[in-house]
Amino acid sequence: MPLTMLDPHAALIVIDLQKGIVGLPTVHPTAEIVGRAAQLARAFRKRGLPVVLVNVMGRAPGRTDAGSPKFSFPPD
Numbered sequence: 001m002p003l004t005m006l007d008p009h010a011a012l013i014v015i016d017l018q019k020g021i022v023g024l025p026t027v028h029p030t031a032e033i034v035g036r037a038a039q040l041a042r043a044f045r046k047r048g049l050p051v052v053l054v055n056v057m058g059r060a061p062g063r064t065d066a067g068s069p070k071f072s073f074p075p076d
Contacts, residue, residue, distance in 0.1 A: 011050040012040055018055045 014037050022030045041051045 008047075008049075010044075011052060012044045013052045013054060014041065015054045016056055017053075 017034055017037055022034060026033070044051050
């Protein structure tokens with residue numbers, strides 16, 4: 001069921017839409033994904049609701065279970 005109304009107590013959290021992630025191959029076109037995120041952000045801001053942009057750039061200190069990153073920031 002599509003979302004047609006914003007909850008008055010909601011926040012939008014957008015995770016990892018930075019250049020290095022968006023440049024990777026995806027199932028859906030990244031321009032569409034970014035466009036939808038931007039549309040949602042505008043709607044939230046218009047209603048005075050919080051928008052949080054999260055860019056994950058590393059790992060927790062001492063963490064070894066994740067292995068080495070497979071791509072670099074910014075991509076070549």
